[in-house]
Amino acid sequence: MTTAFTPTPSAMGxxxxxxxxxxxxxxxxxxxxRAVDHLADNEFPVQDVTIVGVEPMVVERVAARLTWSRVLRSGALSGAWFGLFVGLLLSLFSPGAGIAAxxxxxxSGVVxxxxxxxxxxxxxxGQRDFVSHSQLVARRYDVLSKPRNAEQGRDMLAKLSMGF
Incomplete structure (x- = not known):
């Protein structure tokens, strides 16, 4: 049986x-x-445009050395925030709990x-004694357009690169 709507792979996520x-x-x-923004500012149909990252890579940037003191201090701070939140909830919803809760x-949160x-x-x-942040980047970024508007888009971006 066929239906009136057959979802495409992109519509299915x-x-x-x-x-x-x-x-x-x-x-x-x-x-x-910036190029796509230029196209949008000049009323190009940007719904036909795609930015594609070519040759993707994961870049891990090391932020700091990890030590026991840093680990324990960070654990104490995050535990304190969570414990304070739980204590506040208990004091609000338990009659007579007061500041003790x-x-x-x-x-308890700190511990x-x-x-x-x-x-x-x-x-x-000791296998990972550093803190880092990962980022997905590409070697270059291509701007694609549907064929019906590609020539116009190419001309508009050429003018942008020439400074017009």
Whole structure:
């Protein structure tokens, strides 16, 4: 049985390859974004445009060295926030709990935060003594357009690169 609506892979949320013709290629995402913004400002049908990162790579930038003191301090702070939150909730919804619930929640949060952080860090046995942030980047960024508007888009981006 066929239905009136047959979903496409992209409509179902599945990964699909981009389609369209290249109208510009840029070294950074910021440049590609600026190009598409230029197209939008000049009333180009940007719903037909796709920015494609070519040759993707994961870049991990090391932010700091990880030490026991940093791990324990971080665990204490995050545990304190959570404990304070739980203590505040208990004091609000328990009649007569008062400030004791807040202080108990805070102290418990610090203890459990330090213990959890120490256990996680100790389990690594010094194999990862640094903090880092990962980023997905591409070697270059291509701007594609549907064929029906590709020539116009290419001309508009050529004018942008020449400074017109």
């Amino acid at each position: 599945l990964p699909t390859l981009p389609d369209g013709w290249p109208i510009g290629s840029y070294d950074t995402y910021e440049q590609a974004q 807040i202080l108990i929640g805070l102290a 459990f935060g330090v213990a959890a952080s120490a256990a996680r860090y100790g389990a690594t046995r």
